[in-house]
Amino acid sequence: MSTVTPAKKPTRIQLRNRTRILDAALEIFSQHGYRGATLDQIAAASGLSKPNILYYFDGKEDIHVTLLNQLMDAWLAPLREIDPNGDPLEEILRYVHRKLEMSREFPRESRLFANEILQGAPRIAPHLESGLKSLVDETSILISGWIAEGRLAPVDPRHLLFSIWATTQHYADFDAQVRVLMEDRPVHEGAGQYLDTLYRRLLKP
Amino acid sequence: MSTVTPAKKPTRIQLRNRTRILDAALEIFSQHGYRGATLDQIAAASGLSKPNILYYFDGKEDIHVTLLNQLMDAWLAPLREIDPNGDPLEEILRYVHRKLEMSREFPRESRLFANEILQGAPRIAPHLESGLKSLVDETSILISGWIAEGRLAPVDPRHLLFSIWATTQHYADFDAQVRVLMEDRPVHEGAGQYLDTLYRRLLKP
DNA sequence: AAATTTCTTGACCGATTGGTCAACGTGTGG
DNA sequence: CCACACGTTGACCAATCGGTCAAGAAATTT
Numbered sequence: 001m002s003t004v005t006p007a008k009k010p011t012r013i014q015l016r017n018r019t020r021i022l023d024a025a026l027e028i029f030s031q032h033g034y035r036g037a038t039l040d041q042i043a044a045a046s047g048l049s050k051p052n053i054l055y056y057f058d059g060k061e062d063i064h065v066t067l068l069n070q071l072m073d074a075w076l077a078p079l080r081e082i083d084p085n086g087d088p089l090e091e092i093l094r095y096v097h098r099k100l101e102m103s104r105e106f107p108r109e110s111r112l113f114a115n116e117i118l119q120g121a122p123r124i125a126p127h128l129e130s131g132l133k134s135l136v137d138e139t140s141i142l143i144s145g146w147i148a149e150g151r152l153a154p155v156d157p158r159h160l161l162f163s164i165w166a167t168t169q170h171y172a173d174f175d176a177q178v179r180v181l182m183e184d185r186p187v188h189e190g191a192g193q194y195l196d197t198l199y200r201r202l203l204k205p
Numbered sequence: 206m207s208t209v210t211p212a213k214k215p216t217r218i219q220l221r222n223r224t225r226i227l228d229a230a231l232e233i234f235s236q237h238g239y240r241g242a243t244l245d246q247i248a249a250a251s252g253l254s255k256p257n258i259l260y261y262f263d264g265k266e267d268i269h270v271t272l273l274n275q276l277m278d279a280w281l282a283p284l285r286e287i288d289p290n291g292d293p294l295e296e297i298l299r300y301v302h303r304k305l306e307m308s309r310e311f312p313r314e315s316r317l318f319a320n321e322i323l324q325g326a327p328r329i330a331p332h333l334e335s336g337l338k339s340l341v342d343e344t345s346i347l348i349s350g351w352i353a354e355g356r357l358a359p360v361d362p363r364h365l366l367f368s369i370w371a372t373t374q375h376y377a378d379f380d381a382q383v384r385v386l387m388e389d390r391p392v393h394e395g396a397g398q399y400l401d402t403l404y405r406r407l408l409k410p
Numbered sequence: 411a412a413a414t415t416t417c418t419t420g421a422c423c424g425a426t427t428g429g430t431c432a433a434c435g436t437g438t439g440g
Numbered sequence: 441c442c443a444c445a446c447g448t449t450g451a452c453c454a455a456t457c458g459g460t461c462a463a464g465a466a467a468t469t470t
Contacts, residue, residue: 035241159399170371
C-alpha cells in the first residue's frame with residue numbers, strides 16, 4: 001500500500017512522519033474535499049516537503065484511503081458498544097450522546113466522512129458494504145428485539161440510526177450554518193438537551 | 206454579473222443555453238463539489254463548447270454563485286409557508302414532509318448546498334447572514350409563541366429546525382450510504398412514516 | 411439581400427496539479 | 441569511524457486546469 005515499510009517494522013521517524021502527514025491531510029481533506037486538497041497544502045501543513053510525503057505514501061489517494069480506513073473503525077466503535085443486556089432506552093441515549101460528543105471532538109473526521117459519502121463514496125464503498133452493513137444489520141435486529149419485548153416504542157431501527165447520525169453529525173458537517181444561526185449561544189450544550197428529549201420521547205414505550 | 210445580457214432582454218437562445226448550462230453545472234457541481242468540477246465536464250454535459258459556456262457566464266465561479274442564488278430561494282420557500290394561524294403541530298409536520306419531498310425530488314440541489322456548507326460556505330455566507338438568519342429568527346419566535354401558549358411541547362426552536370434539516374436532507378446527502386444499508390427497501394416511504402412519528406411524539410403538548 | 415448583431419469554436423496560454431528522479435544528508439549497527 | 445540503509449529535497453515533467461482570442465457561422469434587423 002505505502003512506499004515505506006513493505007513488510008518491516010516502522011522506524012520511529014517513519015511513525016512520527018506518517019502521523020504528521022495524516023494529521024495534516026485530515027485537516028486539508030476535511031476542509032477542501034479530496035479534489036480540492038493539494039499535496040502542496042498537505043506538505044506545508046505537515047512541515048515536510050512534497051517529495052518527502054511521496055516517500056511515505058504512494059500518492060494522494062493512498063493518504064486519503066489510509067485516513068478513511070482509520071476513520072471507519074473509530075466511527076463505528078460507539079455503535080459496537082451498545083450493550084444488548086443494558087436498558088434499551090438508556091443504551092440508545094448513551095449512543096446519541098457519544099455520537100454528539102464525537103461530532104464536537106472530531107469535526108474534521110466527520111466532515112471527511114461526509115465529503116466522501118457526498119461524492120458517492122467512491123473510495124469507501126467496500127467498507128460500507130462489509131463493515132458498516134453487517135454491524136447495522138445486527139443492531140437493527142437487536143433494536144427490533146427490544147421493540148418486540150415492549151421495551152421500546154415501535155420504530156424502524158434503520159431510520160432511527162439514520163436520524164441519530166444525521167442529527168449528531170449535523171453540528172460538525174453544517175458547522176458554518178449552525179454558527180451563523182446560533183451566534184454566541186452554547187451550541188452543543190443545547191444540542192445535548194434537545195436530542196435527549198427528542199429520542200426519549202420517541203422511544204419511551 | 207454575466208457576460209451576456211448586461212442590461213438587455215435575454216434572447217430565446219440565451220435563455221435556452223443558460224438553462225442548459227445551469228442544469229449541467231448542477232449535475233457536475235453536486236457530484237464533485239466546486240473544486241472537483243471542471244468546465245470541460247460542464248461543457249460536455251451541456252452539449253456546448255467550453256468557450257461558448259464562457260460566453261454566457263463570466264467563469265466557473267459565476268456559474269456556481271448563480272446556482273446557489275437560485276437554490277436559496279427554493280430552499281427557504283417551505284419555511285416561509287409555515288402558517289402562523291394554522292395548527293402548530295400540523296404546520297411543522299407539513300414542513301417536515303415538504304422538506305423530505307424536496308430531498309427526494311431535488312437531491313442534486315441538496316448536495317450542492319451541503320457541499321457549499323461543508324467547505325465553510327465561502328460563496329454563500331452573505332445569503333446565510335441575511336436571508337436565512339432573519340427567516341430562522343422569525344420562525345423561532347413563532348414556535349416559541351406556540352410553546353408559550355401550550356400548543357407545542359417545549360423545545361429549542363433552533364435545534365428543532367436543525368434536526369428537521371438534518372433528518373430530511375440526510376436521505377439526499379448521504380444517499381450512497383443509505384442505499385447500501387436499505388438495499389431494495391422503499392427508502393423514502395419508510396422515512397416519511399418514521400419522521401412523522403419522531404416529530405409528532407416530540408412536539409405533542 | 412445586405413448589414414449588423416448575436417452566437418460558436420479551434421487553437422492557444424499561463425498557472426497549477428500530482429508525481430518523478432538523481433543527488434545529497436543523516437542516523438545507526440558493526 | 442565506516443559502511444550502508446534510511447531519510448530528504450530542488451529541479452523538473454506531462455497532464456490538466458480556467459480562461460482568452462480571433463475568426464467564422466447563424467440570426468436578426470434593415
